[in-house]
Amino acid sequence: MSVSATMGLALIVTSIGAYSLCIAIAGVLENDGNVWGAAPRSAWILGAAFGGMSFYAWRVLYRTTRANFGLRLTPDRVGVCRIYTDEFVYWEQLKRVAVEVVNTGTERSKRVVPCVRIETRNGQVIHVEAAELGSDPNVVAALMQFYLERPQDRELLADPEKAIRRFSDAQSQ
Structure with a gap:
């Protein structure tokens, strides 16, 4: 995978993960701290999944662009x-x-x-x-x-x- 494709993947995955987490946090804030009833479970699941994928994508990008081969x-x-x-x-x-x-x-x-x-x-x-x-x-x-x-x-x-x-x-x- 090229550097630009890896960068694009990292940005897309990070933004989807951040969006899911924002939905979950907004639901918690509007629902008096009720964590699981505040936002759909899918928002939590997508946020966690895309958070992990985001970490992995940025790690791959870092390792691809490092200069000490x-x-x-x-x-x-x-x-x-x-x-x-x-x-x-x-x-x-x-x-x-x-x-x-x-x-x-x-x-x-x-x-x-x-x-x-x-x-x-x-x-x-x-x-x-x-x-x-x-x-x-x-x-x-x-x-x-x-x-x-x-x-x-x-x-x-x-x-x-x-x-x-x-x-x-x-x-x-």
């Missing part, structure tokens, strides 16, 4: 941040990091994209597309493999400039 490398773990999910894997769980070309479409309408392939020791494979990385997958995979093979240097990942400098120095040797 891709990989986060920290001294103790790797974070894979996507639109709807965040996955975290400890360095000790990683087996191998490489670049792979993956078809993310269907057989009929292929969408072949380069990805960073992260293999874990328990057999799980995580693909991170180049569009999610915002960088060259070859460089990202090499950087991750470098720190995977050198656990003693992972503390440098707390300071990105030092981590990249250490990686660049090792590559130039």
